[in-house]
Every structure is written in C-alpha cells, then in structure tokens.
Amino acid sequence: MVDPSEFQEELDEAYDAVESARQRVEEAQRAIEELTFTAPFSGKLVDAPTFRQGQEVPAGTSLGKLVDDSTLKLSSYYSYAYENDIRPGMAVRVSIPDSMAEVEGVVDSVDYIRKIQDGAVLFRAKISIPNTGTLAAGAYAAAAIPTEAGDIMPADSGKLENAREEEISLKAGGKVAFSSVMDYGEYTQGQVLITLTSTTTGPALENAQKSYDAAVKRVNELEKDMQNTEIRSEIDGMISSVVVKVGDKLTASGTPVIT
Numbered sequence: 001m002v003d004p005s006e007f008q009e010e011l012d013e014a015y016d017a018v019e020s021a022r023q024r025v026e027e028a029q030r031a032i033e034e035l036t037f038t039a040p041f042s043g044k045l046v047d048a049p050t051f052r053q054g055q056e057v058p059a060g061t062s063l064g065k066l067v068d069d070s071t072l073k074l075s076s077y078y079s080y081a082y083e084n085d086i087r088p089g090m091a092v093r094v095s096i097p098d099s100m101a102e103v104e105g106v107v108d109s110v111d112y113i114r115k116i117q118d119g120a121v122l123f124r125a126k127i128s129i130p131n132t133g134t135l136a137a138g139a140y141a142a143a144a145i146p147t148e149a150g151d152i153m154p155a156d157s158g159k160l161e162n163a164r165e166e167e168i169s170l171k172a173g174g175k176v177a178f179s180s181v182m183d184y185g186e187y188t189q190g191q192v193l194i195t196l197t198s199t200t201t202g203p204a205l206e207n208a209q210k211s212y213d214a215a216v217k218r219v220n221e222l223e224k225d226m227q228n229t230e231i232r233s234e235i236d237g238m239i240s241s242v243v244v245k246v247g248d249k250l251t252a253s254g255t256p257v258i259t
Contacts, residue, residue: 008226010222011219011222011223011226014215014218014219014222015219017215017218018212018215018216018219020215021208021211021212021214021215022212024208024211024212025205025208025209025212027208028201028204028205028208028209029205031172031198031201031204031205032201032202032205034170034171034172035172035174035195035196035197035198035201036192036194036195036196037063037168037170037171037192037193037194037195038189038190038191038192038193039066039187039188039189039190039191039193040066040166040168040189041066041068041164041166041189042068042070042187042188042189043066043067043068043069043070043164043165043186043187044066044067044068044069044184044185044186044187045063045064045065045066045067045181045182045183045184045185045186045187045193046064046065046066046067046183046184047062047064047065047183048063048064048181048182048183048184048185049061049062049063049064049181050181050183051176051179051181051194052176052179053176053177053178053179054175054176055175055176056173056174056175056176057170057173057174057175057176057196058170058173059170059171059172059173060169060170060173061169061170061173062167062168062169063168063169063170063181063193063194064167064168064181064183065165065166065167065168066165066166066168066187067137067162067164067165068162068163068164068165069131069135069136069137069162069163070130070131070163071128071129071130071131071163072128072129072131072135072137072160072161072162072163073108073126073127073128073129073160073161073162073163074094074105074126074127074128074129074141074143074158074159074160074161075124075125075126075127075158075161076124076125076126076127076142076143076154076158077115077117077122077123077124077125077154077155077156077158078122078123078124078125078145078152078154078155079120079121079122079155080120080121080122080123082152083112083123085145085147085149085152086107086110086125086145086152087107087110088107088108088109088110089106089107090106090107090145091104091105091106091145091146092104092105092106092107092127092129092143092144092145093105093143093144093145093146093151094127094129094141094142094143094144095141095142095143095144096135096139096140096141096160097140097142097157098139098140099134099135099139101134101135103129103130103132103135104129104130105127105128105129105130105143106127106128107125107126107127107145108126108127108128109125109126110123110124110125110126111123111124111125111126117155117156118155120155122155125143125145127143128163129141129160135160136160137159137160137161137162137165138159138160139159139160140157140158140159140160141157141158141159141160142154142156142157142158143158170194170196172196172198172201173196173198174196174197174198175196175197175198176194176195176196177195177196177197178192178194178195179193179194179195180192180193180194181193181194
C-alpha cells in the first residue's frame with residue numbers, strides 16, 4: 001500500500017481551489033445579473049434622474065425613491081382607559097383636516113407601550129388606510145374608533161406615512177442600454193428600470209468558469225490517484241520478488257513494485 005497522506009494533502013488543497021473557483025463564478029454571474037435593475041416592489045418613483053442611451057453611469061448612482069402609497073399607515077395613541085376596547089380588525093374613521101376629508105381605515109395591530117403625554121399614559125394602535133389616490137404622506141390625521149359606547153378619540157393627531165418607501169441605486173456600473181426610469185413613473189414589482197452593458201463582466205465570468213473547470217478536473221485526477229494507493233493482486237499466484245521496501249519513494253506511475 002502506498003502512503004496516501006501526500007495525496008490527501010493535495011486533494012484537500014484541490015477541494016479548497018474548487019470552492020474558491022465556484023465563489024468567483026457566482027460573483028461573476030451576480031455582476032452580470034446586477035447590470036439589469038428591477039423594481040424591488042410595486043410603487044411610484046420619486047426624484048428620479050433622466051438617463052440617455054449610451055450614458056456611462058457608475059455603481060451607486062441613485063434611481064430615486066420608490067414609494068408604495070397604495071396604502072397609508074398611521075400610528076395613533078389612546079389612553080390606557082381603552083386598552084380592552086381596541087382590537088386588531090376594528091374599523092376606524094380617519095379625519096384629515098388639511099383636505100377636509102374623512103376616510104375609513106382598519107386597526108392593524110395594538111402595541112401596549114407606555115407613552116406619557118400631558119399627564120396621561122398612552123398605548124399605540126397602528127392603522128392602515130387604503131389610498132383612493134388623493135391622500136399623501138405627511139398629512140396630519142386623527143383616527144376615531146367607533147364603538148357601541150361611542151367614539152374612542154386619540155390623544156393627538158398623527159402623520160400619515162407611506163406603506164413602504166426605499167431609496168434605490170445601481171449596484172453595478174456600465175453604459176445605459178435601456179432605461180424606463182421616469183420621475184413619478186409607476187412600476188410593478190420585478191419591472192425592469194434600467195439595463196446596463198459592461199465590457200468586463202463577460203470575460204470575468206469566462207475566466208472564472210475556466211478556473212473552476214480546471215480545479216474540478218484536478219480533483220478528479222487526485223481522487224483517482226487516491227483509489228490507486230492500495231495495490232491488490234489481479235491473479236492467484238506466488239510473489240517471486242519485491243522491488244520496493246517500506247519507506248521507498250515512488251517517483252512515477254508505472255514503477256514496478258512486485259512480481
């Protein structure tokens with residue numbers, strides 16, 4: 001039997017090389033994917049720049065703020081005297097003084113925090129309000145909750161907030177091949193906002209794939225060598241001579257061992 005320790009050491013190194021090469025392939029693939037930027041959720045793009053075809057743009061370039069205002073949120077505070085009277089799912093009547101509007105909403109959740117205001121201890125109810133298209137974040141609103149005993153009034157007005165908003169920017173740089181980026185443009189989740197081209201991403205992926213293929217080939221060769229470290233008789237017979245002794249170093253494949 002040939003000592004497999006040297007082969008094992010080489011094999012371990014080869015396994016590491018395969019893993020490293022695989023990571024480089026994934027990084028190169030990710031770099032190509034990032035040349036196409038899509039809307040992370042449905043919404044309206046605000047403060048969006050204008051791009052022209054062929055324009056060179058660096059990674060990190062802002063595409064504006066994507067805003068989902070289809071539903072507005074309101075944090076409203078109530079006295080602990082009503083802690084057993086307000087529950088998720090209850091209907092809410094929301095008054096918006098600036099637009100002199102009154103809309104319906106619903107209690108999403110109740111948080112039993114302790115906020116002190118004007119000598120009273122308050123808890124919070126989070127309320128969602130479907131946007132008919134005329135409501136905007138930042139407006140003050142007061143949420144009254146109708147009950148059989150009468151309306152439960154909030155301790156104070158709160159500000160309407162968008163359901164979701166996020167500053168978005170390019171993860172990669174390149175030349176603009178396509179752009180639908182438009183200020184106040186509306187997009188659905190997954191819709192392509194901009195596509196870039198790059199002269200480096202393709203060759204990087206090709207080189208990484210070649211390195212990975214070579215690393216896998218080396219692993220296969222070493223695994224085969226490991227299987228050949230134990231020599232077994234292929235026929236019945238008597239050993240007439242032993243060419244090597246324990247401790248000898250075999251220098252090449254095909255070195256005679258026994259007859």
